[in-house]
Amino acid sequence: MVSIGLRIFVNEIECYNKLIKKIHKLRGDLKMEKVNIKYEVYFCICGRVHFVDSEKLNDAIVNEKEILIVCNNCGNSFVEGADKEEYNGEEGYMMYSRSMRDTEINDTSKIDNIVFTPGEKVRMMTGGEATSYVGNTFIDWETKKPDNITLKEWEKMRETVDIERTINWISDDNKLSNMSNYVTGIDWKGTKFEKAWS
Numbered sequence: 001m002v003s004i005g006l007r008i009f010v011n012e013i014e015c016y017n018k019l020i021k022k023i024h025k026l027r028g029d030l031k032m033e034k035v036n037i038k039y040e041v042y043f044c045i046c047g048r049v050h051f052v053d054s055e056k057l058n059d060a061i062v063n064e065k066e067i068l069i070v071c072n073n074c075g076n077s078f079v080e081g082a083d084k085e086e087y088n089g090e091e092g093y094m095m096y097s098r099s100m101r102d103t104e105i106n107d108t109s110k111i112d113n114i115v116f117t118p119g120e121k122v123r124m125m126t127g128g129e130a131t132s133y134v135g136n137t138f139i140d141w142e143t144k145k146p147d148n149i150t151l152k153e154w155e156k157m158r159e160t161v162d163i164e165r166t167i168n169w170i171s172d173d174n175k176l177s178n179m180s181n182y183v184t185g186i187d188w189k190g191t192k193f194e195k196a197w198s
């Protein structure tokens, strides 16, 4: 059993061992603190969407710690934390996210929790699910094209989110409402999560 002074949230230790091989360095994405949200939302390269309890993250941040989020589907993992900053004369936090890769393990002393999450599936017009998410596009690379559909039609279908099925699948207004705050190439029009700016 590996012990580096971390609390592990789920009993999937083999995933943790895999993670040790994958820990890596700063991705450098910076975003401003968000308030009054229940979930932090992360869009994984494997097409899954991860929802992490904001409170868990906030607790870590106020204690000057970080949390490590690990995708059970693809092993992608990233560290979330925040630096205290002054902003317009008020103290606040600038959140950062850095992803971990290969065998590099940076300083883990700040990591407070590890959250293993399979993530939610994003349903596609192919009838299948997204298997990748790159450049604001979810794509289903796995479902086979039926013979009666042209390649051109299929290409469109495999890159189009089936919003109704996705909403039914995730089936949590709080998650969906947070998820729809991001520009991800998902068309929320006509749903109750549609944003005025979209």
Ligand SMILES: [Zn+2]
Residues within 6 Å of the ligand: 044, 045, 046, 047, 048, 071, 072, 073, 074, 075, 076
């Ligand atoms: Zn993933």
